[in-house]
Amino acid sequence: MRxxxxxxxxxxxxxxxxxxxxxxxxxxxxxGLLVDPIMHRDRDPISSSYIRHVNExxxxxxxxTGDTSGTGLGCGCx
Amino acid sequence: MNSRLFVVLATCAFMAPAxxxxxxxxxxxxxxxxxxxxxETIDGPSVLVRKxxxxxxxVSASYYADMVSSSSIDVITTASxxxxxxxxxxxxxxxLRDDTTYKLGLSHGKESxxxxxxxxxxxxxxxFGDLTTVSLSYARGWDKVFRNGDPTFSDQxxxxxxxxDLSQIATDRLIVGLAWEAVTxxxxxxxxxxxxxYLDPRAPxxxxxxPERYPRxxxxxxxxxxxxxxxxxxATLQGEYRYYTDDWKISAHTLYASYTIPYGDSWIFDAHxxxxxxxxxxxYSDLYPRQNFQAFxxxxxxxxxxxxxxxxxxxxYQFIMPWAHFxxxxxxxxKYDLITYRYDDFRDLRVRGVPPGTEPLYWxxxxxxxxxxxxxx
Numbered sequence: 481m482r483x484x485x486x487x488x489x490x491x492x493x494x495x496x497x498x499x500x501x502x503x504x505x506x507x508x509x510x511x512g513l514l515v516d517p518i519m520h521r522d523r524d525p526i527s528s529s530y531i532r533h534v535n536e537x538x539x540x541x542x543x544x545t546g547d548t549s550g551t552g553l554g555c556g557c558x
Numbered sequence: 559m560n561s562r563l564f565v566v567l568a569t570c571a572f573m574a575p576a577x578x579x580x581x582x583x584x585x586x587x588x589x590x591x592x593x594x595x596x597x598e599t600i601d602g603p604s605v606l607v608r609k610x611x612x613x614x615x616x617v618s619a620s621y622y623a624d625m626v627s628s629s630s631i632d633v634i635t636t637a638s639x640x641x642x643x644x645x646x647x648x649x650x651x652x653x654l655r656d657d658t659t660y661k662l663g664l665s666h667g668k669e670s671x672x673x674x675x676x677x678x679x680x681x682x683x684x685x686f687g688d689l690t691t692v693s694l695s696y697a698r699g700w701d702k703v704f705r706n707g708d709p710t711f712s713d714q715x716x717x718x719x720x721x722x723d724l725s726q727i728a729t730d731r732l733i734v735g736l737a738w739e740a741v742t743x744x745x746x747x748x749x750x751x752x753x754x755x756y757l758d759p760r761a762p763x764x765x766x767x768x769p770e771r772y773p774r775x776x777x778x779x780x781x782x783x784x785x786x787x788x789x790x791x792x793a794t795l796q797g798e799y800r801y802y803t804d805d806w807k808i809s810a811h812t813l814y815a816s817y818t819i820p821y822g823d824s825w826i827f828d829a830h831x832x833x834x835x836x837x838x839x840x841x842y843s844d845l846y847p848r849q850n851f852q853a854f855x856x857x858x859x860x861x862x863x864x865x866x867x868x869x870x871x872x873x874x875y876q877f878i879m880p881w882a883h884f885x886x887x888x889x890x891x892x893k894y895d896l897i898t899y900r901y902d903d904f905r906d907l908r909v910r911g912v913p914p915g916t917e918p919l920y921w922x923x924x925x926x927x928x929x930x931x932x933x934x935x
Contacts, residue, residue: 506728512730514788516792518818519733530622538897541834542780543739543779544780
């Protein structure tokens, strides 16, 4: 519960930082190469999600895979 | 927690700077996937649909199914081949307000002897003129475990996952990221069918079996560092390193690298390598010296010291269907991964006639094929 409160506090505090107003070092018009879909690690979420499932089913480690599929909890199987 | 501080921060949350972020594009993906290796064939469909409303709301729905046909080494040596089906349904909701995205995900999975329910909340915030993106996530899972053929057996697993993900535009060609996640589990964590083996001089083959027993709690955390680099020509290099450790004394390292290059206006080709290695759980053993040797017993090869290497390639062809105006663009994608699993402390018990504990170490290759259509609308 303590973890949850800390996460919630940080989550609520993030938008309040006002840091979005700072001048960016890489300006928006310099980011043309970065918005190319080939730069995206999770270009096809259906494929990334499936491969995460395959890997977690065959290995002992879990987590920090960039999973935003809505479950975040691995394969849910035995 | 200081409640006044909480209220102040909660109020400030709705005073975020008024710059705009965008939600992901509307799209539908339909996949057929096949995993074949180690005596198992697992295949089935998967569907993911995502739609925005008023540029600040989005909903997504997913469906995943697989049909398992298993004659794996565990099944061959201690049970009988079986077939079963697993289905999972997911729903996602997103709300974008200026630079902040709030996301809620729900999922439900079911197979003959396992049921999973999960909920995940994510808040993603763009900072420093959208150079930095921070995501905080919290997920809970409530699983039920059953044992086919034994209607009296039922148990449960509760999971919590806390995560922080940081993505940073470093230069006009480089994006770097850092992710940390902590997973805690509480409940029936072993497989209700799996057996461990122990030396038994009375047995004709020199060993006998007994059910495995795991601790009822497990806590672990993973830290990952990532980078995507745009080369001087239109191609991308991506790399990742992840370290995982938990209180079962499993520690694991994962290295991943990929190269992506388009060809012409329609093709995108990928090649990737992945290496994974782990130390086994401290209570794991391929062969215990005697029955009930210790409080916790495991012979799940996923808990053994092991490594895996993946070599994968993919091709994506983008096109426009003139007869389907509903889709602005579409793609057909084919990916193939070859994974080699090698176990340092899990022996191949199909080999008989040798002293227990001297059987060859087990290894196998797995082929993973993904064929999917993506349509943007």
